[in-house]
Amino acid sequence: MLQKFDKYLKMEEIKPPMRAYVRHFVTDLEISESNRKRTESYEIIQKPDWGKIIYDFIDQKIDSHPEYNKLVQSIITDYKDNINKITKGYDERMQSAMFLKTFIQRLLFEKLTSELTDDTIIEYASLFISELELAQSDYLCICFLDGIFIEPNNIHINSGCIIRQIEKSDLEYTRDLFFDTNTYLKMNPSSILEIKLSAKNDQECLAYIERILDCLRLYKLDSVYTLLVKLSKKTVIWEKGQYIIGINRNYTNWYNYTINKSEQDTFIKFINRISDKLLKGDKTISISSRGYNFALMEFVDLDIRILMAIMGLEALFSKDPGENTFKLSLRVAKLLNNLGFESLKVKRCVTEMYIIRNKIIHGSNTRQKDKDKKIFTYIIKYLRISIVIFLLIGIGKKEMINLLDNSMIDEENNKILKDKLTQIRMELGDVLS
Numbered sequence: 001m002l003q004k005f006d007k008y009l010k011m012e013e014i015k016p017p018m019r020a021y022v023r024h025f026v027t028d029l030e031i032s033e034s035n036r037k038r039t040e041s042y043e044i045i046q047k048p049d050w051g052k053i054i055y056d057f058i059d060q061k062i063d064s065h066p067e068y069n070k071l072v073q074s075i076i077t078d079y080k081d082n083i084n085k086i087t088k089g090y091d092e093r094m095q096s097a098m099f100l101k102t103f104i105q106r107l108l109f110e111k112l113t114s115e116l117t118d119d120t121i122i123e124y125a126s127l128f129i130s131e132l133e134l135a136q137s138d139y140l141c142i143c144f145l146d147g148i149f150i151e152p153n154n155i156h157i158n159s160g161c162i163i164r165q166i167e168k169s170d171l172e173y174t175r176d177l178f179f180d181t182n183t184y185l186k187m188n189p190s191s192i193l194e195i196k197l198s199a200k201n202d203q204e205c206l207a208y209i210e211r212i213l214d215c216l217r218l219y220k221l222d223s224v225y226t227l228l229v230k231l232s233k234k235t236v237i238w239e240k241g242q243y244i245i246g247i248n249r250n251y252t253n254w255y256n257y258t259i260n261k262s263e264q265d266t267f268i269k270f271i272n273r274i275s276d277k278l279l280k281g282d283k284t285i286s287i288s289s290r291g292y293n294f295a296l297m298e299f300v301d302l303d304i305r306i307l308m309a310i311m312g313l314e315a316l317f318s319k320d321p322g323e324n325t326f327k328l329s330l331r332v333a334k335l336l337n338n339l340g341f342e343s344l345k346v347k348r349c350v351t352e353m354y355i356i357r358n359k360i361i362h363g364s365n366t367r368q369k370d371k372d373k374k375i376f377t378y379i380i381k382y383l384r385i386s387i388v389i390f391l392l393i394g395i396g397k398k399e400m401i402n403l404l405d406n407s408m409i410d411e412e413n414n415k416i417l418k419d420k421l422t423q424i425r426m427e428l429g430d431v432l433s
Contacts (some may be wrong), residue, residue: 001062005108008057009181014345016048016049018046019047019048020044020046021174022095023174024174025041025172026172032149036190040088040099045174048112050112053338054105054112072165076096076378079096079133080092083132085384102236102237103236104341105239106124106236128236131237136198136200137199138198138234139199139202139231140195140234141193141194141195141232142229143195144172144187144227145191145192145193145227146225146226146253147190147224147225148254148258148259149190149256149257149258149259150191151259152264155267156268157262158272161195162193163216163259164192164194166192190403193212195208195209202231202233204230205231206229211275212271214293215270215278217292218270221384223252223253223296225249225297228246230242230244230245231245249297251298251299252297254296254297263430266428266429269427277391277392284397285391287315288383288386289312290308292308292309292380292383295312302373306372309380313328313332317404319398329350333346338421339385339433346378349378350379350382353375388432389421390432393420393424
């Protein structure tokens with residue numbers, strides 16, 4: 001087929017037309033918690049446009065070839081059920097032909113734009129078969145983050161996950177001269193989260209990304225979120241393996257932080273431990289985390305954020321519906337007192353937050369916004385630490401609440417609680433402050 005293509009080009013004396021593109025590039029870049037600045041420029045470039053030539057070749061020389069049609073039929077015979085699963089019942093002959101044509105196009109483009117080796121052909125053929133066998137696909141996810149800054153050049157969280165500084169190349173792109181309307185990189189990210197993984201589908205990748213983001217928000221009080229995700233799937237049966245996913249949620253970075261070189265080891269250990277715990281999908285943690293994330297990131301009125309933060313605390317510390325504020329405030333205070341917080345101050349803050357909540361619900365105009373904001377800052381901090389403890393302490397919610405209640409009146413239970421929290425605190429250090 002490749003030799004046939006060479007003869008086609010030679011016999012028809014075909015040369016590709018040149019196509020004009022705009023290359024946007026960065027000349028100067030500075031990213032830090034105190035300053036984000038970049039200078040951009042652009043240039044007009046030309047590239048050979050092989051698209052129509054390749055399509056014409058397949059249409060004229062390949063589509064009607066007996067061997068091609070035999071191969072299409074062989075794909076249908078061997079993979080009919082899988083093709084129906086992939087395409088949800090779409091005509092299997094048309095879909096099989098499309099997969100094969102896409103595979104041929106990929107080989108021809110590779111031949112024209114770079115060196116196509118025997119190893120590359122074998123790799124692509126193996127990938128073609130594995131995709132038809134519904135094997136997991138390899139993905140590269142580039143997440144443009146806001147809210148978290150990196151002092152080292154990069155931090156390897158695990159074998160497939162890196163958080164790193166922004167590079168000039170991350171913000172550079174090339175577009176067709178007449179369709180240069182994509183301005184998705186006209187943003188100011190603070191860092192890059194780069195993930196390589198094997199997954200069944202895009203949704204599995206996005207779920208993994210969100211889990212890592214949850215870990216970053218719990219490491220310190222941080223409103224980190226994705227401005228944009230570039231999802232690249234390694235494929236030879238689909239024409240486009242890359243998707244640009246814009247995040248349209250109404251987020252803002254109320255809080256942010258910088259990861260310093262000195263804390264790398266603690267940071268890596270924390271992210272991996274919390275990620276493993278979140279993977280188990282505990283319902284209590286899920287509800288509490290939802291309230292925490294909303295209060296932490298959503299660009300909404302403070303009143304709504306206060307209500308969501310209280311919901312997060314109640315998901316953890318309330319055993320039965322309708323439990324009073326006194327019980328909840330005592331439990332939060334008892335837990336945090338063992339982590340070095342002043343128990344009376346914690347109890348007072350939680351109690352005052354409930355007073356604020358009641359005023360919000362009943363539409364009171366006698367509130368002090370500055371005081372509300374100050375109390376909220378304490379509450380969201382208490383909520384973050386509580387979620388981390390509930391994740392790592394190794395006992396369920398009911399048992400944890402019983403331990404907190406009993407530790408207030410029984411020394412043996414108090415010792416058990418202290419020992420568990422001391423172990424976590426020794427491992428995580430300042431993360432729980």
